[in-house]
Amino acid sequence: MDYKEEDYLQLSGIQHFLFxxxxxxxxxxxxxxxxxxxxxxxxLMHERAHDPDAAVRRGDLLSVRALKVHxxxxxxxxxxxxxxxxxxxxxxxxxxxxxLWLPYPVExxxxxxxxxxxxxxxxxAQAMCLEEMLCCDIAxxxxxxxxxxxxxxxxxxxxxRELVRDTVREMHTLFERGYTPKVKPTKACNACSLKELCxxxxxxxxxxxxxxxxxxxxxxx
Numbered sequence: 028m029d030y031k032e033e034d035y036l037q038l039s040g041i042q043h044f045l046f047x048x049x050x051x052x053x054x055x056x057x058x059x060x061x062x063x064x065x066x067x068x069x070x071l072m073h074e075r076a077h078d079p080d081a082a083v084r085r086g087d088l089l090s091v092r093a094l095k096v097h098x099x100x101x102x103x104x105x106x107x108x109x110x111x112x113x114x115x116x117x118x119x120x121x122x123x124x125x126x127l128w129l130p131y132p133v134e135x136x137x138x139x140x141x142x143x144x145x146x147x148x149x150x151x152a153q154a155m156c157l158e159e160m161l162c163c164d165i166a167x168x169x170x171x172x173x174x175x176x177x178x179x180x181x182x183x184x185x186x187x188r189e190l191v192r193d194t195v196r197e198m199h200t201l202f203e204r205g206y207t208p209k210v211k212p213t214k215a216c217n218a219c220s221l222k223e224l225c226x227x228x229x230x231x232x233x234x235x236x237x238x239x240x241x242x243x244x245x246x247x248x
Contacts, residue, residue: 030102036198038096038105041152041191044198045145050221051198052207059224087114089121089128096156101195107153109133119163130157132168139174144190146170147181152191154183 037055044051053059083090089112097104111131112118118127132153136146147170154165169178181187201208219225 029099030199032097032099032104034199035097035102035104036195036202038103038152038156039149040198041103041194042145042149044194045143045148047210047215047219048201048208049210049225050219052201053221053225056202056205056207059221088112089114089124096153096160098152098156098159100159101152101155101192102199103152103156103195105153105156107132107157108135110157119161130154130161130163130165132157132165133171133178134168135171135173137173139172140170140179144187147187148191148194150181151183151187152195155188155191 040051040055043054091110091112092108094107094110095104096107109132111133112121112124112128113131114126115129116127118129121128132150134146134150134153140146150168150170154168157163158165165183167180167182169180171178216225
Protein backbone atom coordinates (compact mmCIF):
# COMPACT_ATOMS: atom_id res chain seq x y z
CA MET A 28 0.00 0.00 0.00
CA ASP A 29 1.33 3.41 -0.99
CA TYR A 30 0.84 6.39 1.33
CA LYS A 31 -0.76 9.62 0.21
CA GLU A 32 1.57 12.61 0.11
CA GLU A 33 -0.35 14.36 2.91
CA ASP A 34 0.38 11.39 5.17
CA TYR A 35 4.16 11.43 4.68
CA LEU A 36 6.22 11.59 7.88
CA GLN A 37 9.58 13.27 8.27
CA LEU A 38 12.42 10.95 7.32
CA SER A 39 14.64 12.46 10.01
CA GLY A 40 12.15 11.18 12.58
CA ILE A 41 13.54 7.66 12.20
CA GLN A 42 16.65 8.65 14.13
CA HIS A 43 14.54 10.23 16.90
CA PHE A 44 12.17 7.24 17.01
CA LEU A 45 14.86 4.59 17.37
CA PHE A 46 16.73 6.66 19.95
CA UNK A 47 13.57 7.22 21.99
CA UNK A 48 9.96 6.79 20.89
CA UNK A 49 8.84 9.39 23.40
CA UNK A 50 11.33 11.95 22.06
CA UNK A 51 9.97 11.34 18.56
CA UNK A 52 6.38 11.84 19.73
CA UNK A 53 7.23 15.03 21.63
CA UNK A 54 8.82 16.52 18.52
CA UNK A 55 6.61 15.19 15.74
CA UNK A 56 3.25 14.83 17.51
CA UNK A 57 3.27 17.48 20.24
CA UNK A 58 5.54 19.93 18.37
CA UNK A 59 7.86 20.36 21.36
CA UNK A 60 11.48 21.38 20.84
CA UNK A 61 14.25 22.82 23.03
CA UNK A 62 17.72 23.76 21.85
CA UNK A 63 20.82 22.74 23.78
CA UNK A 64 24.52 22.65 22.97
CA UNK A 65 24.15 19.26 21.25
CA UNK A 66 21.27 20.31 18.99
CA UNK A 67 22.99 23.60 18.09
CA UNK A 68 26.23 21.81 17.18
CA UNK A 69 24.27 19.39 15.03
CA UNK A 70 22.33 22.22 13.38
CA LEU A 71 25.53 24.07 12.47
CA MET A 72 27.05 20.92 10.98
CA HIS A 73 23.96 20.32 8.86
CA GLU A 74 23.89 23.95 7.70
CA ARG A 75 27.41 23.52 6.36
CA ALA A 76 26.48 20.23 4.71
CA HIS A 77 23.40 21.81 3.13
CA ASP A 78 25.21 24.79 1.64
CA PRO A 79 23.99 24.77 -1.99
CA ASP A 80 27.07 26.69 -3.12
CA ALA A 81 29.21 23.73 -2.03
CA ALA A 82 27.87 21.42 -4.79
CA VAL A 83 30.85 20.19 -6.79
CA ARG A 84 31.78 18.07 -9.77
CA ARG A 85 35.22 16.51 -9.81
CA GLY A 86 35.82 14.11 -12.65
CA ASP A 87 33.69 11.00 -12.07
CA LEU A 88 32.21 12.33 -8.82
CA LEU A 89 29.21 14.65 -8.59
CA SER A 90 28.17 15.84 -5.10
CA VAL A 91 24.64 17.20 -4.60
CA ARG A 92 23.69 18.83 -1.30
CA ALA A 93 20.30 19.14 0.40
CA LEU A 94 18.65 16.77 -2.07
CA LYS A 95 14.95 16.36 -1.35
CA VAL A 96 13.72 12.75 -1.36
CA HIS A 97 10.48 10.90 -0.71
CA UNK A 98 8.93 7.45 -0.79
CA UNK A 99 5.27 6.59 -1.28
CA UNK A 100 5.93 3.02 -0.13
CA UNK A 101 7.39 4.16 3.19
CA UNK A 102 5.31 7.30 3.53
CA UNK A 103 8.39 9.44 4.14
CA UNK A 104 9.86 12.67 2.85
CA UNK A 105 12.98 14.56 3.78
CA UNK A 106 16.34 15.84 2.70
CA UNK A 107 19.71 14.14 2.27
CA UNK A 108 22.74 16.02 3.57
CA UNK A 109 24.85 14.93 0.62
CA UNK A 110 24.31 12.50 -2.23
CA UNK A 111 27.41 11.61 -4.19
CA UNK A 112 26.85 10.33 -7.71
CA UNK A 113 29.73 8.12 -8.82
CA UNK A 114 30.19 7.57 -12.53
CA UNK A 115 30.05 3.86 -13.26
CA UNK A 116 29.13 1.37 -15.97
CA UNK A 117 26.11 -0.01 -14.09
CA UNK A 118 24.55 3.25 -12.91
CA UNK A 119 21.57 5.35 -14.03
CA UNK A 120 21.17 8.29 -16.39
CA UNK A 121 21.05 11.80 -14.97
CA UNK A 122 19.54 14.78 -16.74
CA UNK A 123 22.11 16.91 -18.57
CA UNK A 124 24.92 14.55 -17.52
CA UNK A 125 26.83 12.21 -19.76
CA UNK A 126 27.39 8.62 -18.72
CA LEU A 127 25.84 6.51 -15.98
CA TRP A 128 25.87 7.40 -12.28
CA LEU A 129 25.28 5.54 -9.01
CA PRO A 130 23.98 7.46 -5.95
CA TYR A 131 25.80 7.20 -2.62
CA PRO A 132 24.11 9.00 0.32
CA VAL A 133 26.27 10.60 3.02
CA GLU A 134 24.73 11.78 6.31
CA UNK A 135 26.57 14.18 8.63
CA UNK A 136 26.36 13.65 12.39
CA UNK A 137 27.93 15.48 15.28
CA UNK A 138 29.78 13.51 17.93
CA UNK A 139 31.04 9.99 17.39
CA UNK A 140 29.60 6.69 16.10
CA UNK A 141 26.77 5.34 18.25
CA UNK A 142 26.20 1.83 19.49
CA UNK A 143 22.58 1.88 18.37
CA UNK A 144 21.23 1.53 14.83
CA UNK A 145 19.35 4.84 14.63
CA UNK A 146 21.84 6.67 12.41
CA UNK A 147 22.31 3.71 10.06
CA UNK A 148 18.54 3.27 9.75
CA UNK A 149 18.05 6.95 8.86
CA UNK A 150 20.73 6.69 6.17
CA UNK A 151 19.22 3.45 4.84
CA ALA A 152 15.81 5.12 4.61
CA GLN A 153 17.38 7.85 2.48
CA ALA A 154 18.79 5.18 0.18
CA MET A 155 15.41 3.44 -0.05
CA CYS A 156 13.81 6.74 -1.06
CA LEU A 157 16.48 7.31 -3.70
CA GLU A 158 16.02 3.77 -5.03
CA GLU A 159 12.29 4.33 -5.43
CA MET A 160 12.72 7.75 -7.07
CA LEU A 161 15.58 6.81 -9.40
CA CYS A 162 14.76 3.14 -10.07
CA CYS A 163 18.14 1.84 -8.97
CA ASP A 164 19.81 -0.31 -6.30
CA ILE A 165 22.08 1.24 -3.68
CA ALA A 166 24.30 -1.13 -1.73
CA UNK A 167 25.87 1.27 0.76
CA UNK A 168 26.35 4.82 1.99
CA UNK A 169 28.33 6.58 4.70
CA UNK A 170 27.92 8.40 8.01
CA UNK A 171 30.38 11.23 8.67
CA UNK A 172 30.92 11.98 12.36
CA UNK A 173 32.20 15.39 13.43
CA UNK A 174 34.17 14.22 16.46
CA UNK A 175 36.51 11.82 14.70
CA UNK A 176 36.00 13.41 11.25
CA UNK A 177 35.81 10.03 9.59
CA UNK A 178 33.32 8.25 7.40
CA UNK A 179 31.71 5.06 8.61
CA UNK A 180 30.52 2.92 5.69
CA UNK A 181 27.01 1.49 6.16
CA UNK A 182 25.92 -1.56 4.15
CA UNK A 183 22.21 -1.54 3.38
CA UNK A 184 21.57 -5.15 4.34
CA UNK A 185 18.21 -6.90 4.20
CA UNK A 186 18.00 -6.80 8.00
CA UNK A 187 18.65 -3.04 8.11
CA ARG A 188 16.04 -2.46 5.41
CA GLU A 189 13.53 -4.54 7.38
CA LEU A 190 14.30 -2.47 10.49
CA VAL A 191 13.46 0.66 8.48
CA ARG A 192 10.16 -0.82 7.27
CA ASP A 193 9.16 -2.00 10.77
CA THR A 194 10.11 1.34 12.32
CA VAL A 195 8.19 3.37 9.76
CA ARG A 196 5.08 1.22 10.18
CA GLU A 197 5.16 1.80 13.94
CA MET A 198 5.74 5.53 13.43
CA HIS A 199 2.68 5.77 11.19
CA THR A 200 0.58 3.81 13.68
CA LEU A 201 1.49 6.07 16.60
CA PHE A 202 1.08 9.21 14.49
CA GLU A 203 -2.41 8.17 13.38
CA ARG A 204 -3.34 7.47 17.02
CA GLY A 205 -1.75 10.72 18.21
CA TYR A 206 -0.19 8.72 21.02
CA THR A 207 2.89 9.78 23.01
CA PRO A 208 4.51 6.66 24.54
CA LYS A 209 5.75 6.53 28.12
CA VAL A 210 9.34 5.47 28.72
CA LYS A 211 11.61 4.53 31.59
CA PRO A 212 14.35 7.11 32.27
CA THR A 213 17.85 6.03 31.20
CA LYS A 214 21.32 7.57 31.17
CA ALA A 215 20.62 8.79 27.63
CA CYS A 216 17.97 11.15 29.04
CA ASN A 217 20.68 13.39 30.47
CA ALA A 218 21.83 14.50 27.01
CA CYS A 219 18.32 14.93 25.60
CA SER A 220 17.28 18.51 24.84
CA LEU A 221 13.71 17.61 25.83
CA LYS A 222 14.59 16.28 29.29
CA GLU A 223 12.83 19.08 31.17
CA LEU A 224 9.72 18.86 28.98
CA CYS A 225 9.60 15.09 29.03
CA UNK A 226 9.71 14.63 32.84
CA UNK A 227 8.75 10.93 32.52
CA UNK A 228 8.68 10.44 36.30
CA UNK A 229 5.97 13.08 36.69
CA UNK A 230 3.83 12.61 33.62
CA UNK A 231 2.59 9.07 34.16
CA UNK A 232 -0.73 9.10 32.28
CA UNK A 233 -0.54 12.66 30.92
CA UNK A 234 0.74 14.01 27.65
CA UNK A 235 3.37 16.72 27.81
CA UNK A 236 0.96 19.24 26.29
CA UNK A 237 -1.63 18.34 28.96
CA UNK A 238 0.96 18.69 31.72
CA UNK A 239 2.09 22.11 30.46
CA UNK A 240 -1.50 23.27 30.05
CA UNK A 241 -2.29 22.41 33.67
CA UNK A 242 0.84 24.19 34.85
CA UNK A 243 -0.12 27.33 32.91
CA UNK A 244 -3.67 27.23 34.20
CA UNK A 245 -2.33 26.95 37.75
CA UNK A 246 -0.14 30.03 37.27
CA UNK A 247 -3.08 31.99 35.90
CA UNK A 248 -5.26 31.36 38.98
